[in-house]
Amino acid sequence: MTRTIVGPFNRVEGDLEVRLETGDGVVREARVTTPLYRGFEQILVGRAPADALVIAPRICGICSVSQSMAAVAALRALSGTVAAPNGVLAANIAHAAENIADHLTHFVVFFMPDFARPDYAGAAWHPAAAERFAAETGAASAEILPVRARLLHVMGLIAGKWPHSLAFQPGGTTRALDLGARMRLAGIWRDFRAAFERIVLGVPVEDFLAIETAGALAAYAEAGRADLPHFLRIAAATGCDRLGRGPGPLMSFGAYHGEDGALFAGGLTEPSDGWRPLDPDRIAEDLSHAWMQDGPALHPARGETRPDVDRPEGYSFAKAPRLDGRPVEVGAVARQAVDGQPLIRALLERDGATTVTTRILARMVETARLVLAVEGWVRALDLREAFCAPEAVRYGDGAGEGLVEAARGALGHWIAVRGERIQRYQIVAPTTWNFSPRDAAGRPGPLEQALVGTPVGDQPGRAVAVQHVVRSFDPCMVCTAH
Amino acid sequence: MADRSTLLWLQAGSCGGCTMAVLECGARGWSAELNAVGIDLIWHPSVSLATGAEVIERLERIESGAEPLDILCLEGAVLCGPNGTGRFNRFAGTDRTMLDWVRALAPRAGTVVAVGSCAAFGGIPAGDPDPTDARGLQHTARGPGGVLGTDFRARSGMPVINVSGCAPHPGWIMETLEAVAAGLIGPGDLDALGRPRFFADHLAHHGCSRNEFYEFKASAERPSDRGCMMENLGCKATQAVGDCNQRSWNGGGTCTDGGYACVACTAPGFENIRGFLATPKIAGIPVGLPLDMPKAWFVALAALSKSATPKRVRDNARADRPVVPPGRGPGTR
Ligand code: SF4
Numbered sequence A: 001m002t003r004t005i006v007g008p009f010n011r012v013e014g015d016l017e018v019r020l021e022t023g024d025g026v027v028r029e030a031r032v033t034t035p036l037y038r039g040f041e042q043i044l045v046g047r048a049p050a051d052a053l054v055i056a057p058r059i060c061g062i063c064s065v066s067q068s069m070a071a072v073a074a075l076r077a078l079s080g081t082v083a084a085p086n087g088v089l090a091a092n093i094a095h096a097a098e099n100i101a102d103h104l105t106h107f108v109v110f111f112m113p114d115f116a117r118p119d120y121a122g123a124a125w126h127p128a129a130a131e132r133f134a135a136e137t138g139a140a141s142a143e144i145l146p147v148r149a150r151l152l153h154v155m156g157l158i159a160g161k162w163p164h165s166l167a168f169q170p171g172g173t174t175r176a177l178d179l180g181a182r183m184r185l186a187g188i189w190r191d192f193r194a195a196f197e198r199i200v201l202g203v204p205v206e207d208f209l210a211i212e213t214a215g216a217l218a219a220y221a222e223a224g225r226a227d228l229p230h231f232l233r234i235a236a237a238t239g240c241d242r243l244g245r246g247p248g249p250l251m252s253f254g255a256y257h258g259e260d261g262a263l264f265a266g267g268l269t270e271p272s273d274g275w276r277p278l279d280p281d282r283i284a285e286d287l288s289h290a291w292m293q294d295g296p297a298l299h300p301a302r303g304e305t306r307p308d309v310d311r312p313e314g315y316s317f318a319k320a321p322r323l324d325g326r327p328v329e330v331g332a333v334a335r336q337a338v339d340g341q342p343l344i345r346a347l348l349e350r351d352g353a354t355t356v357t358t359r360i361l362a363r364m365v366e367t368a369r370l371v372l373a374v375e376g377w378v379r380a381l382d383l384r385e386a387f388c389a390p391e392a393v394r395y396g397d398g399a400g401e402g403l404v405e406a407a408r409g410a411l412g413h414w415i416a417v418r419g420e421r422i423q424r425y426q427i428v429a430p431t432t433w434n435f436s437p438r439d440a441a442g443r444p445g446p447l448e449q450a451l452v453g454t455p456v457g458d459q460p461g462r463a464v465a466v467q468h469v470v471r472s473f474d475p476c477m478v479c480t481a482h
Numbered sequence B: 001m002a003d004r005s006t007l008l009w010l011q012a013g014s015c016g017g018c019t020m021a022v023l024e025c026g027a028r029g030w031s032a033e034l035n036a037v038g039i040d041l042i043w044h045p046s047v048s049l050a051t052g053a054e055v056i057e058r059l060e061r062i063e064s065g066a067e068p069l070d071i072l073c074l075e076g077a078v079l080c081g082p083n084g085t086g087r088f089n090r091f092a093g094t095d096r097t098m099l100d101w102v103r104a105l106a107p108r109a110g111t112v113v114a115v116g117s118c119a120a121f122g123g124i125p126a127g128d129p130d131p132t133d134a135r136g137l138q139h140t141a142r143g144p145g146g147v148l149g150t151d152f153r154a155r156s157g158m159p160v161i162n163v164s165g166c167a168p169h170p171g172w173i174m175e176t177l178e179a180v181a182a183g184l185i186g187p188g189d190l191d192a193l194g195r196p197r198f199f200a201d202h203l204a205h206h207g208c209s210r211n212e213f214y215e216f217k218a219s220a221e222r223p224s225d226r227g228c229m230m231e232n233l234g235c236k237a238t239q240a241v242g243d244c245n246q247r248s249w250n251g252g253g254t255c256t257d258g259g260y261a262c263v264a265c266t267a268p269g270f271e272n273i274r275g276f277l278a279t280p281k282i283a284g285i286p287v288g289l290p291l292d293m294p295k296a297w298f299v300a301l302a303a304l305s306k307s308a309t310p311k312r313v314r315d316n317a318r319a320d321r322p323v324v325p326p327g328r329g330p331g332t333r
């Protein structure tokens, strides 16, 4: 067995280190370290409840709307506020824009450049991949970054600025859109759909979403000239569809909540099995391998955050969240699987696990579905009505839970208030689930499991397959330990 | 025009938001933009190919002086805790803290740029109770100091340039880098807190679409009201530097246009405002008055202008959309 430390891991959000035990050319064991702790849960304590709307989004610059939405949901639950329907729609549109920006940035800027590495020189597909996806100089990022900037004009309209907006409030959103703004919004969205279909899918969104079987997907991959079919061909050639297997279960809190429930249903599923309801009361955060003072595994509504860098068994600032004692995988693939999206379900049932390929594909499936959903939300806005409920929001003593989905998966905020001050604030971020360390029973977290068996050749520190597996989760380390 | 400049970008205790902002720059993408203004990006944690050992070897070469570095950008607060060890933020893959790396690399750089309020002053991580002892490079939330010390000067002789903001406007970051690369920015181009004067010589309040409401003290009372947010909703833009309302964000927005208060994110210590969205008052008068306005004047002018407020302005201030259009008619005086 050889021990290797891999890091800094770039093209992930924040600081990440992975320790690998390897033998016979594959990973035998992995330990995932989050080496940064900023203490948001401690900083939030003692403040006025509404100040969470300023502090919490700043956990993460890549998913600040998601963090805002979780804080808003928790404050709504705490105060019993009912949001204006327009505000719910506008917040969902902004949230979708942020999540799509994340998915695109991840696909083109963070994930694909690894296929341009010299490690693959000699493969028949490599010259085209290098030309298209090379980090910084590749044609794809030059095309996608301006598309991303234009997409984020949604934020200028709805949220004032991004990242870190205060437009998302328990009562709704703070800017009432007028007819001109609505038309501008529709225009941004038209531009986005056109760019996404041309650059990424190569076919209209509707045609892409009609692909429901592995066979139909293979035909699309063979024929398509855009970046997604390009990826699928490389993935088949490099075995990404057998790499980074996540055995499940998969969890989603449900995404884009509205008056008629969630656009993507919440729940729990196994890769090869059907939907089950999810009981968030069964969540507990284990501290046994975190750089935290020892304590029992607690539900976040009762959780504590007391860092201890000298903890002997500790190897990460991330706690280890568990559902019913089990590690679970979260993210777009979990969201789409739980919601029963036919193509993602078909692939998971075939493979019996999530893989690098399905994680990447699920983000683009989700983006395609969001293109259609946002078109509907823009149409549903009623410009004669308010965007923010007029009643003042009052925060009495009590507690609130805010469960949403960020681009990378299930995000929960738990707040407790006493005497008009935050008494406790706990956050469990998507990457805390996916990149959690071991728990008291020694069970590794999802990435730690998915890395086992990854081929590393004779240079584990430089193994490109390890890079694919890690990045397929689109980790956000700044959210992880927050 | 100077020769091409090398740029190394590191993230310490950050949220990554400054990077997310700067990625909006450039009609052909940020990489092409950097290239066009003569900047060669040595490494950036979010966009570069190099990973692991390759990166560490490169940083060690810069540290030893074997490889020159023109611009060092730091995003995120430098975490000094616990007990001055910096161990709340180890640079992955090395056994060294970011505190240690920053102290080693900064003296090697031609110019050091703090990107965002965290790197400039400590930012949100320095929020009370400041669990990680978070500091800016040359300032802290409470005053000068920072991890490089008050007297630090980069090789060019410049103090740390503080592109504050949470997140800063993409243009503030990119225009500063471009000016540095072109050799066009000197100590006289910075304000007393090291912020580039091209944005710091303005107040965020300048150009706010609510300025007419401000003049008449026609105030918003609830979120999404159109009136001025200074009197009731916590707006600090008359005290915060930034040309926020003169250039737009994300294709046309600003905080105040978005319907919420300026929280003074460009200022040291903004993270410890208590009650961001409410205006603290004594005897009905806001505590935080416009920076250069004596209190007595403010009170007198406010009383006068309130008595002269046109109906259009008064009514529109308490609605989420214009309810009285401009024009001669029953609504005008
Ligand atoms: S809302 Fe703020 S920025 Fe706008 S006019 Fe009032 S004080 Fe100035």
Ligand code: SF4
Residues within 6 Å of the ligand: A161, B165, B166, B204, B237, B240, B241, B242, B244, B255, B256, B261, B262, B263, B264, B265, B266
């Ligand atoms: S308006 Fe105020 S809070 Fe908003 S970006 Fe400008 S300085 Fe920061």
